C-alpha cells in the first residue's frame with residue numbers, strides 16, 4: 021500500500037534542479053509529483069515518478085546522492101478541511117508526519133496527499149479503517 | 164628486506180659518529196667551494212673545527228628557498244658545470260625556479276636512497292613499476308625511475324595524464340607497483356571502478372609529492388587493491404629518497420647517513436627538543452654538486468628515534484602535517500589542511516575530498532569547509548543532515564579551535580585535478596594563496 025519516492029540531494033545553485041529533471045526526461049521518466057525543501061546551501065528534492073527504480077539508477081549514474089523510500093499516497097476530497105481532518109486522525113493515533121506534499125489528479129479532480137511517517141503499516145491501517153482510500157503503487161502512475 | 168642493511172640498521176652511536184664526521188667534512192667543503200656558504204660561515208665564525216658534536220650544527224645559519232632563488236641558476240653549485248651530470252628545478256610559482264645540480268656520484272647516491280625507500284615499502288626486482296609522475300624538470304619521476312632501475316625492477320615510464328591509457332598499460336603489462344601522487348591514485352581508483360575493472364595486479368603503491376590522509380589511503384587501497392606507502396623528498400635536498408615508510412607504516416625512515424634532520428620552531432628558529440613537532444631542517448652530508456646546510460623545508464613534522472619494528476635504526480619522521488607556508492592563518496589561528504583531514508577522518512556519509520574556503524567578511528576571517536555527501540541515508544530528515552554538519556563542525560572546532568561553516572555538497576562536485584587536489588581556496592584579497 022505504499023509508493024516509492026525518490027529523495028535527491030541538490031545544491032542550491034542555478035541549473036541544478038533543471039539538470040535532474042533533464043536526466044529523468046531523457047530517460048523517459050515521467051514525474052507525477054514533486055516537492056523541494058531547501059536550506060540556503062542545499063535542498064532535498066522529492067519525486068514520485070513513473071519508474072522509481074530506473075530513475076534512481078539514472079541519477080546515481082549521474083553522481084547524485086539518492087534515496088528510495090516508501091511513502092503513503094492518500095486520496096482526499098478537494099474540499100475545505102479535508103486535509104486538517106486527516107492529519108488530526110493520524111495525530112490522534114500518535115502518528116507524526118515527517119513531511120507531506122500534494123498533487124491534483126489529472127481527471128478525477130481529486131487531491132492526493134503524499135505523507136511520510138515512521139510506521140507505514142499502522143498509518144495505512146488507520147487511514148483505510150476510517151474510510152480513506154490509499155493509493156496502490158500500480159495505480160499511482162495512472163492518476 | 165633492506166637495500167643497504169649495514170647502514171639502515173647501523174647502531175645509533177655508530178650512525179651519529181658517521182654523521183658528525185660527514186658534517187665536519189661538508190662544512191669544510193661548503194666553506195671552500197660555495198661563495199655563498201663561505202660568506203655565511205665566515206660571518207657566523209663557523210669552521211669544521213667548531214663542530215665538535217652534532218649539536219654544534221646550531222652554529223650554522225639556516226639556508227632558505229629564497230637563498231637558493233637569489234643564487235639562480237648555478238651560484239650555489241660547489242663544482243664546475245663540467246662536473247654536473249644533471250640539473251633539476253622546482254616550480255617557481257612566484258618568479259624564478261630553484262635549480263639544483265647533481266654530479267655522477269650524487270646521482271648514484273640518489274638512486275641508492277630511492278632504492279632503499281622502495282625496498283622498505285616492499286618493492287623487489289620482480290616488480291613492474293609504473294611511474295605516473297610527470298617526467299621533466301621535477302625530481303619525482305626521474306628520482307624514482309633510477310632508484311627502481313638500480314634495485315632491478317622493470318620501470319614503465321608512463322608519465323602523468325592520459326588515464327585511460329595508463330589503465331590499459333597497467334592491465335596489459337601486469338603492473339605491480341604504482342608510483343604517483345595520492346590524488347592521482349585516488350582518481351585512478353575512481354576511473355577503474357567506473358570502468359568495472361577488477362583484474363589489476365597492483366601490489367604496492369609508492370606515493371609522494373603531497374600528503375595523504377588515512378581515509379584517502381584506505382580508499383586508494385580499496386579501489387586499487389594495493390598496499391599504500393608514503394615517501395617524502397624535495398628537490399632542494401635531493402628529490403624523492405629523503406625518507407619513506409617501511410611496511411610497518413609508523414613514520415618515514417630518513418636516510419640520515421646522507422640527510423641530517425633537525426626540528427625547529429618555525430617562528431623563532433630555535434631547535435626543538437627531541438620528539439617535539441616543528442619545521443624540518445635538513446643538512447645534506449654527502450652531496451657534491453649542490454650541498455645544503457640546514458635547509459628549511461617549511462614542512463611541519465616530528466622525529467622518532469626509537470628503533471623500528473622493521474629493524475631499521477634510521478629515524479622516523481611523522482607524516483608531514485602541513486607546510487609552514489601553506490599554513491593558513493585564520494582569525495590568528497594556525498590551520499593546516501591536514502588538521503581538517505584528521506577532523507573528517509572516519510565521518511560516515513561523506514567522501515574523502517574536501518575544500519577549504521577562506522573569506523574575509525567585514526574585516527573578519529571566515530572558514531568554510533565543503534564536503535561531499537555521498538550516501539542518501541540521511542535524506543529523509545533535514546535534521547539529520549544538519550546533525551551531520553554540526554558534528555563535523557564540532558570536530559573541526561575541537562581540533563582547530565575555530566568555528567567553521569560546514570557545507571554539504573553533491574558527490575564529485577569538488578574540483579579534482581589529475582595531479583593534485585585543490586584543497587584550499589583563499590579568497591582574502593591580500594596575499595592571495597591558493598595551495599595545492
Ligand SMILES: [Zn+2]
Nearest residue numbers: 409471473475
Ligand atoms: Zn621501519
